[in-house]
Amino acid sequence: MSATVLLIGGCALVTAFIKAVGPVALGGRELPERFTGVIALMAPALLAALVVTAVLADGDRLALGPDTAGVAAGGLVAWRTESIISCVVVAAVVTALLRAIS
Amino acid sequence: MPVGAPEQARESSFADGVRAGIPFAIAGGLLSVSFGVVAQEAGLSAVAAIVMSAVVFAGSAQFAAVAIIAEGGTAGAAVVAAALVNSRFLPMGVALGPSLRGGAVSRAAQGQTVVDASWALASREDGSFDRGLLFGSSALQYVSWTVGTLAGAIWGEKLGDPEALGLDAIYPAFFLALLLVEIKSRRALGVAALGALIALALVPVAPAGVPVLVASLAALVGLHRAAR
Numbered sequence: 494m495s496a497t498v499l500l501i502g503g504c505a506l507v508t509a510f511i512k513a514v515g516p517v518a519l520g521g522r523e524l525p526e527r528f529t530g531v532i533a534l535m536a537p538a539l540l541a542a543l544v545v546t547a548v549l550a551d552g553d554r555l556a557l558g559p560d561t562a563g564v565a566a567g568g569l570v571a572w573r574t575e576s577i578i579s580c581v582v583v584a585a586v587v588t589a590l591l592r593a594i595s
Numbered sequence: 596m597p598v599g600a601p602e603q604a605r606e607s608s609f610a611d612g613v614r615a616g617i618p619f620a621i622a623g624g625l626l627s628v629s630f631g632v633v634a635q636e637a638g639l640s641a642v643a644a645i646v647m648s649a650v651v652f653a654g655s656a657q658f659a660a661v662a663i664i665a666e667g668g669t670a671g672a673a674v675v676a677a678a679l680v681n682s683r684f685l686p687m688g689v690a691l692g693p694s695l696r697g698g699a700v701s702r703a704a705q706g707q708t709v710v711d712a713s714w715a716l717a718s719r720e721d722g723s724f725d726r727g728l729l730f731g732s733s734a735l736q737y738v739s740w741t742v743g744t745l746a747g748a749i750w751g752e753k754l755g756d757p758e759a760l761g762l763d764a765i766y767p768a769f770f771l772a773l774l775l776v777e778i779k780s781r782r783a784l785g786v787a788a789l790g791a792l793i794a795l796a797l798v799p800v801a802p803a804g805v806p807v808l809v810a811s812l813a814a815l816v817g818l819h820r821a822a823r
Contacts, residue, residue, distance in 0.1 A: 499674075503670060504677040508681050511682065511688070512707050513707070515687070516703055517702055524693050534816060535811055541790040542683075542811075543655070547766055550798040552803075554799065571775050581769050583768075585625075585764050587761070589760050592759055
């Protein structure tokens, strides 16, 4: 039980701390104009990294799998329809189908 | 630009944020169902899984921590993994900081509302953040994340294997959809490609989470002024 408390409490504390650092350090401050361009580009950089590490990596190896194809199919749907729900549903269904037949 | 009418970015209301958060909340809810199942397979009780979602509220970190427990790792190792996976919230918080008001404690509390989807949604092209969108969409996602975990923890056994259902594809598909919204210029596309390359290059050599953190450096391309 105490290991569970340590796990959940520890995860909650580190997460809260990490999320608080930036707002506490930089709150209400005007950043130099040069940096606003950097901030605006952080979302594409971080999101792209999240996607490829989730889809193309398995632990510390690079690997393709049914989920790679499923997410690609979902991406196509998101691009054509701009619907996030359709995107995730198609990704899950295609992934599940490919796993079922492989 | 008209004199006397500065381009004041519109601030959305909390309700606008809640409305904008509906698709994210549904996708996140589906994902958290699979978290409820995976957490129990790793040996957590249903109550522990639900409490974890309610107090941690960081999907990828929760999955990473529980995966380490499932492999027989210690709670300490799981917390370290969660911290690394969450390290991307450092640059995200730095980006958000200037847009927040109030004292340090209040800003620290407002910072807790950062989750990937809301942060990306609230991010404006001028580098500022729409707080209404951030708070509202995160609030709804918090509810669906907790309720989804509850559903997965209670009824997960009847659902079967989350992988066979393709539920693990939801998380990356969700971020891919967000990414497509963010790519509004060739420059953003280039930064996304650079971020992806950095992350992939680091996957074989760095612990989980670090590749994504380092990929945020791709945004430094923004130091160069865009050609007009």
